[in-house]
Amino acid sequence: MNCPTCNSEKVIKNGTIHNGKQKYACKDCNRQFVLDPKNKISEEKKELIDRLLWEKIPLAGIARTVGVSESWLQTYVNKKCDVIPKVVDVTRKRKG
Numbered sequence: 548m549n550c551p552t553c554n555s556e557k558v559i560k561n562g563t564i565h566n567g568k569q570k571y572a573c574k575d576c577n578r579q580f581v582l583d584p585k586n587k588i589s590e591e592k593k594e595l596i597d598r599l600l601w602e603k604i605p606l607a608g609i610a611r612t613v614g615v616s617e618s619w620l621q622t623y624v625n626k627k628c629d630v631i632p633k634v635v636d637v638t639r640k641r642k643g
């Protein structure tokens with residue numbers, strides 16, 4: 548589990564809130580948070596998103612199909628772009 552703010556893995560349990568939900572605290576940014584199951588994107592969903600991305604489907608279409616918010620999807624894609632090395636465009640032909 549990662550911190551929703553800084554994505555750190557140094558997350559510790561930090562008691563519960565009034566309705567008994569588990570509360571967490573991030574040791575890196577000191578942010579306290581409660582996981583909302585509604586906002587939890589399952590690994591299966593992420594795999595589906597990955598496949599749709601490869602099909603060059605617009606983000607808005609993917610968001611609707613998978614049932615996530617466009618803003619979440621944009622963040623997810625941005626994160627992915629950070630880890631995937633840029634592929635050199637070899638299909639472009641030189642003029643001449």
Ligand SMILES: [Zn+2]
Binds near residue numbers: 550
């Ligand atoms: Zn954090």
